[in-house]
Amino acid sequence: MGRAPCCSKVGLHRGPWTAREDSVLTKYIQVHGEGNWRSLPKKAGLLRCGKSCRLRWMNYLRPDIKRGNITPDEDDLIIKMHALLGNRWSLIAGRLPGRTDNEIKNYWNTHLSKKLRSQGTDPETHKKLSDPAAQEQKKKRKSSTKNQKKKKAKYSNVEVRTEKQKVHTPKPTRIKSLSSFSMSRTNSFDWTSGSSSNELGDHRGLFGSTEVAADISNPWSTNFKEVGFLIGEGQDHGDHDDDHLVINGSDLACEAFVPMCEDNLEKLYEEYLQLLEIGNGNDHHDRVQLDSFAESFLI
DNA sequence: AATGGTGGCAACCGCCGAACC
């Protein structure tokens, strides 16, 4: 018994949005705010699925969306965060103000994966490729297959979709009760302006903490009881130039963000490195451990 | 100039977990 579709698709517009539709959606949200996506199209007078409206708003119409090329800094940050988080685009996007998960996902698939490959790094595992030339061939074959598939789909009515093999990647749990703060997509940090939609202030990079009892308006306050990390380019909060981690053959510059507990940080690093080492053994249990460890950064 | 191949990206699909009743 399947779920009912999010909305009836009969009589709804699909495909690219028109300027008029954009305008209607934008005006409606400006007046009524985001949310209630299901009923929004009807109320706004749009012949679109609610999901489609949400997507259009989130990925294109939102006023805080940064347009234009991804900078080399952002580039680096995406690679480093991908090494740590994998394909969790929304989490990565949450640390890149003005960038959307879709944009980052596309950018990764079209630019960064190639870039890494050309540097001899497997974009999926961030491990060094044993034989870059062979991998390049492999990639080309894959790409060619994709195009053949594309063509088939384009020029024939035959269903070409193959059953995909599902790989379950547990998502980070959103915790609302405890923390008075969660790192959801919509209240990501805005470290460029020094302000944030969730009042957490200016964090550049990936910050994770298991227990934060802090002066929330001042994230750098020494009331932070535990440890967080800053991955990639960070603000200068101390001398951590030596905190340079290599994960699976790829460079991962980590700046420690530890106002008061250097010991904890070291422990955390050790634990992390240990898990990484174990994780290379491909053992499922260890991978789960590693995964949950990574998750602890996200909550 | 015509045609085919390729890359980039917006949009869609289906699944999942949280929230709600």
Add this chain to the structure above:
DNA sequence: TGGTTCGGCGGTTGCCACCAT
């Protein structure tokens, strides 16, 4: 407590512009 709804996510598709032949 269980069922349903909703919002969010990652994977995938399809369109279009550009490039090569």
